[in-house]
Amino acid sequence: MSAPEPTPEEQKRLDAEAKAKQDAEQAALPYKWSQTIKDLDVTISIDAKYKGRDLDVKLTRSHLKVAIKGQDPIIDGDLPHAIHVDDSTWTLETVPGGKEIAVHLDKVNQLEWWAHVVTTAPKIDTSKIQPENSNLGDLDGETRGMVEKMMFDQRQKEMGKPTSDEQKKLDILKQFQQQHPEMDFSNAKMG
Structure with missing residues (x-):
């Protein structure tokens, strides 16, 4: 038996608890990060005494390492x-109170949100990301539609529901089945 659907008030409380937990997990990370649909930026505060040559930063297509030489990696x-x-890219910048390593990652798939910077870090709930409306509004109609569809599909996938394309196929199949009740669709495969 599945649990009853939470009331709107309970859901609000559950969402607030989940957000508080997520915020605490993110705050505990040794870096801060933000993203747009196209790229991701990581900032790491370090002591002012360090120079670029003291750092060990490696960016590959699928891996990120940021460390101060001789110490455990930060990421x-x-x-x-x-x-x-x-x-x-990565840069070392002087900021009030010390220095900051700024890492800029350019996403290959510029139509997806990342749940975390590295796979070992706690995830954020990407379904709760509200893209900057100005940026979404700046897109031409076709691109905006594509981004909105992608965000909808990502939320559907996370909830175990069909994406918009899968739903379209299911709707067409259902319509066809209604028009042809004499046909047996019990072994039909969706693909």
């Missing part, structure tokens, strides 16, 4: 999705 893990290495 060292597989990326959840591929990046364009040639368009990804």
